Every structure is written in C-alpha cells, then in structure tokens.
Amino acid sequence: MSCNTSVTRLCVSSVNEAQRAPVHLTPCEIEHNGPAQVSQYFTATTKNRKQEQTVSFRGRCLRGQELSCPQGYTGLVLKEINKPGSDQEDRTVKVSSVFDKLTYWNLETPPNSDDTVVMAMDWPELAEAIHGPVED
Amino acid sequence: MDLSSFEADNSSSCRLASHIPEVCRTEDCCLGIDEAGRGPVLGPMVYGICFCPVSKKEDLKDLKVADSKTLTETERENLFQKLDEAKSYIGWALQILSPNTISTSMLQRTKYNLNALSHDTAIGLVQYALDSGVQLKEVFVDTVGPAEKYEEKLSQLFPGIEVTVRPKADSLFPVVSAASICAKVARDRVVKDWKFAEDLGEVDTDYGSGYPNDPKTKAWLLKYMDPVFGYPQFVRFSWSTAQTLMDSKAATVHWDDDDEETGEKAAQRQNNRSMLSYFSASAGGKDHNPTRKTHRFFTERRLKSLNTL
Numbered sequence: 001m002s003c004n005t006s007v008t009r010l011c012v013s014s015v016n017e018a019q020r021a022p023v024h025l026t027p028c029e030i031e032h033n034g035p036a037q038v039s040q041y042f043t044a045t046t047k048n049r050k051q052e053q054t055v056s057f058r059g060r061c062l063r064g065q066e067l068s069c070p071q072g073y074t075g076l077v078l079k080e081i082n083k084p085g086s087d088q089e090d091r092t093v094k095v096s097s098v099f100d101k102l103t104y105w106n107l108e109t110p111p112n113s114d115d116t117v118v119m120a121m122d123w124p125e126l127a128e129a130i131h132g133p134v135e136d
Numbered sequence: 137m138d139l140s141s142f143e144a145d146n147s148s149s150c151r152l153a154s155h156i157p158e159v160c161r162t163e164d165c166c167l168g169i170d171e172a173g174r175g176p177v178l179g180p181m182v183y184g185i186c187f188c189p190v191s192k193k194e195d196l197k198d199l200k201v202a203d204s205k206t207l208t209e210t211e212r213e214n215l216f217q218k219l220d221e222a223k224s225y226i227g228w229a230l231q232i233l234s235p236n237t238i239s240t241s242m243l244q245r246t247k248y249n250l251n252a253l254s255h256d257t258a259i260g261l262v263q264y265a266l267d268s269g270v271q272l273k274e275v276f277v278d279t280v281g282p283a284e285k286y287e288e289k290l291s292q293l294f295p296g297i298e299v300t301v302r303p304k305a306d307s308l309f310p311v312v313s314a315a316s317i318c319a320k321v322a323r324d325r326v327v328k329d330w331k332f333a334e335d336l337g338e339v340d341t342d343y344g345s346g347y348p349n350d351p352k353t354k355a356w357l358l359k360y361m362d363p364v365f366g367y368p369q370f371v372r373f374s375w376s377t378a379q380t381l382m383d384s385k386a387a388t389v390h391w392d393d394d395d396e397e398t399g400e401k402a403a404q405r406q407n408n409r410s411m412l413s414y415f416s417a418s419a420g421g422k423d424h425n426p427t428r429k430t431h432r433f434f435t436e437r438r439l440k441s442l443n444t445l
C-alpha cells in the first residue's frame with residue numbers, strides 16, 4: 001500500500017468529453033483488462049422479464065436488474081493515463097465514460113432490496129442528513 | 137416436426153409433441169423412452185417418448201424401426217416420416233434440453249448433474265403422456281446408468297405401470313427405437329440449423345459431430361473461443377473439453393463459490409482492485425483504524441472510504 005505521499009489527479013475537463021456507457025457489475029471477477037464483446041455476447045442474449053433480467057455467463061445463470069445512481073450523482077469510469085513506475089509518483093486519471101445507471105447481476109439469486117449494492121445507494125441520502133448544512 | 141417454438145428461444149428447455157391418437161386414450165399402451173445427444177459438447181440433448189397401443193406392437197415392428205445409431209440420417213428421416221404417417225395410433229413427445237440449460241444446471245451453486253437432469257426429464261415426459269390421457273401399461277427405457285435402481289425409481293413413481301429399464305433398449309424394443317429416432321431427428325435438425333443468439337455474423341457450421349474427440353469439433357471450439365465470454369450458448373460449458381480449453385486460452389474467472397481458492401489468495405487478488413473491491417469491506421484493510429470499528433451500516437453495504445485508487 002502506498003503511504004499516500006503521492007497525489008491522484010482527476011482531469012475534470014474529461015467529464016464533458018466522456019460518453020455515456022452501459023455498465024455491468026458482475027458477481028464474478030474476470031481477469032481481463034481491456035475491450036470485450038459485450039454487446040455481441042452478453043447484451044444479445046440477455047432476456048428481459050418485467051424488472052428482472054437473465055443471462056448466462058460462462059455457463060452460469062445470472063439474474064440482474066438496473067440500478068440508478070443516487071440522485072445528484074454521476075457514475076464515472078476512470079482510466080489511468082500513464083501508469084507511474086512507483087507508488088511515490090503522482091498519478092493522473094481521466095474519465096473514460098460516465099453512467100447514471102448500471103445493471104448489477106447476482107449469481108442465480110433474483111435481485112432484491114437486500115443486495116449489497118442496492119443498500120449501498122442509501123448512503124448519500126443519509127450522509128446528506130448527517131453532514132449537510134442545517135437549515136431552519 | 138415443428139421446431140419453431142424451440143428455435144424462438146433456444147436458450148431454454150422446450151417440449152414438442154404430436155397429436156395424441158384417440159386410440160391411445162382408450163386402449164392399453166406401451167411407451168418407449170430414449171435420448172439423443174448425451175455426449176456431445178455442442179447442441180441440445182433431446183429426450184423422446186413414443187407410444188402406441190399394446191395391440192399395435194406388431195404394426196410398429198413392421199415399420200422396421202431400429203436403433204437410431206445404426207441408421208443413416210436419411211434413413212432416420214424416412215422412418216420418422218413413417219411414424220408420422222402412422223399418427224392414427226402412434227404418438228410422440230420430445231423434451232429439448234438446450235445446451236444453456238445443461239450448462240447452467242450442471243454449473244449451478246447446488247449442482248444438478250446430468251443423470252438427475254435426465255431422469256427428471258424422462259419422468260416429466262411419462263407424466264405428460266399420463267396427463268394427456270394415454271392409458272400407459274408398459275414403459276421401456278434405455279439407460280446409461282445402473283438399470284436396476286432406475287427401474288425401481290420409475291416403478292415407484294408410476295404404480296400400476298410395468299417399467300423395464302435396459303441398457304441398449306433402443307435395439308431391443310421397437311417402441312424405444314421409435315423414440316430414439318424421434319429424438320435423434322430433432323437433435324440433428326436443431327444442430328444443423330442452430331440459430332446463434334449471439335451477434336457473431338456468419339458462423340462456420342462445419343462443427344462436425346459435436347463429440348469432443350471429433351477433430352472438426354475441436355477445431356471449431358478453438359476458432360470460436362472468446363477470451364472473455366468463452367463460447368456462444370451453443371456450447372456446453374460444463375463439459376471438460378470446453379473448460380480445459382477456456383482454462384488454457386481464455387481469461388480466468390473467479391466466482392464466490394469457487395472452492396479451490398483459499399481466502400488468502402482471494403484477498404491478495406482483491407488488492408488488484410477490481411470493480412468489486414470498491415464495495416468490499418476487506419480490500420486494502422491497512423487504512424482501517426484498528427481502535428475504531430467500522431459501523432455495521434457500512435460493512436453490510438461493503439462501503440469504505442478510499443484514500444487511494
């Protein structure tokens with residue numbers, strides 16, 4: 001772990017150039033960093049039934065649903081421009097795409113309100129209540 | 137045989153059936169069960185039943201049905217035609233188990249193996265015949281597993297029906313041969329004309345027999361591997377042939393129910409900061425203040441503060 005003497009900079013201007021992109025949160029970790037044929041393999045075989053979506057990935061059944069980012073928030077996909085050689089150097093990331101909703105997938109379990117990522121979206125509202133300015 | 141309902145969604149399991157002959161509702165009937173496409177790594181497995189009145193057994197024999205494996209494709213198509221022409225006393229039904237159904241069943245969290253899937257499918261088809269009013273008295277089944285246990289299981293499930301389970305039943309009983317022909321004809325047609333749900337453009341259909349040891353099948357599996365997604369749904373992901381190829385040539389995928397990985401290894405990997413690690417309570421770990429425990433609200437949601445990317 002770095003001892004945090006380095007600074008990570010975000011190129012804010014890149015937000016405006018960033019395209020809106022579909023984002024999927026999968027219940028597995030894929031050891032792959034790079035482009036993938038998502039629309040050809042994944043989107044093309046996804047089935048929609050009411051709120052719930054089903055698809056299979058690597059022969060396993062996934063069930064998912066769309067989830068919006070909390071009000072007032074935008075999701076960012078960040079990409080590091082030049083990977084530094086050591087963890088002491090400053091880092092620069094730019095926004096490669098933005099999203100205001102994502103599809104998250106469970107392995108076989110139907111999506112429900114107890115799913116971690118759904119519950120995680122409670123925080124911004126609660127944070128606002130706790131930390132926000134007090135008005136009267 | 138109209139396969140359009142399966143082809144409309146070839147990722148699911150689908151039942152196709154002939155009209156039920158009126159005579160099968162009034163006379164004692166015999167029924168044969170067989171399957172096609174158990175071994176191949178490509179395409180569906182098809183279960184078939186065929187039934188006719190016991191009094192018509194000789195007529196069925198006269199159609200010269202034989203074990204589908206000893207026949208050429210043309211001979212099978214011709215025999216199926218004959219069975220279809222005898223629809224006044226012969227009925228059939230098929231259950232097409234898509235390769236995706238096979239993969240997702242066998243790779244389920246609580247594993248559902250191929251034998252269990254096969255038995256349940258066969259039982260479902262017998263039940264279908266009974267529910268349709270067929271007066272079943274004799275059932276003949278071809279088996280690959282231990283015959284006696286299966287016979288006992290079926291006899292218990294269907295009291296009053298004489299169940300005979302035999303290896304190679306498809307060459308012993310014409311009604312089983314007839315079932316095997318129906319199943320094999322359906323499997324061949326589906327495989328030959330597979331509609332890829334994936335957007336792959338023109339797909340080379342020279343995939344051979346679909347058996348793992350067929351060089352054409354092997355070459356096809358190599359050609360159509362995607363590093364991320366592995367294969368189209370036409371392939372049975374649960375077959376070791378497919379898994380071995382993916383292990384060596386495609387990206388490794390980790391699931392939370394993988395059992396070969398130790399917790400320590402998983403934790404190490406998490407430090408590589410996957411998308412998921414942003415929601416993970418255990419990732420990083422060093423920046424936790426040991427004297428202050430994170431509130432359950434955050435751990436339940438796998439939320440943590442990040443001070444580095």
